[in-house]
Amino acid sequence: MFPVLETKRLVLRELVEKDAQVILKCFSNDDVLRYYGQKPLTSIEQVKQIIKNFAGQFKEKNGIKWGIELKETSTIIGTIGLQEWSFEHKRANISYALFPENWGNGYASEAVDKVISYGFQELGLERIGAVVFVENKASSHLLIKLGFTKEGTLKKYMYQNDIPFDTDVYSLLK
Template identity: 70%
Template sequence: MFPVLHTDRLVLRELTVNDAQAILNCFSNPDVLRHYGQNSLTSLDQVRLIINNFSKSYEEKCGIKWGIELKGQAGIIGTIGFQEWSTEHKRAEISYALFPESWGKGYALEAVNKVISFGFQEMELVRIGAIVLTENDASNKLLTKAGFEKEGVLKKYIHQNNVSYNTYVYSLIN
């Protein structure tokens, strides 16, 4: 059964096909993608396939992705989750994206803290990593606030829109 997580203001729940339009809107928005390291999503069919893949990833214990909802309001304001989950090595990488209208309100930190707690306690992770474009000031500040330590730079690690970007590597150790 997919774990539903609650914070003071948020519900983190499984993504469904009903979220497809919201995900398409988010991940086709140039402001969101500017620092995300992926190309724009282009169709609802593409999003439905991605949602299906998230479900498979959880079943296979190699990833988990939640939709972020405000308590008492239907519809997601973003996504958060782990990919590159290795039960053998007890590690995963965290990633998150919020819709621009939800930026600057502390929702990302609230969700990140809850997911970190879940990762360490329920998934028995020892290490949570993060890869962030060096230019992504908001995300770099958020990870530092959440207790992550910057380990180094991966040069030309992410290629997006015909440009290669350097990234910081972060870790949080339980």
């Protein structure tokens, strides 16, 4: 059973095929992808396959991806997930992306905080990590605010638009 998580303003729920159009809009947006390390999505069929892959990752217990939905409007404003999830090593990495019009409202912080709690309390994780482009000051600030510690910098670790970027590695221990 896929876990639905709620905060004061958000519902974190499973992404389904009917979400494909909004996910395409989000992950074809240059502003969203600027620090994401992913090529833009280009078709509904591609997104539907990705949503199926998310379901498979959850079933196999190696990843989980939620849609971030505003309670007030029942609209998806982004995604959040745990990937590289290892039961054996009790760790996972967190990632998140929101539409630019929802930046600066505290939604990412609210969603990340809830997923952290879920990871530690329900999944038995001992470590949650994050890999962030050095230039992504907003994400770095959010993680530090929530208690993450910067562990170091990985040189030319991720590519965006065929350009290598350095990334900072963060962790939060239970």
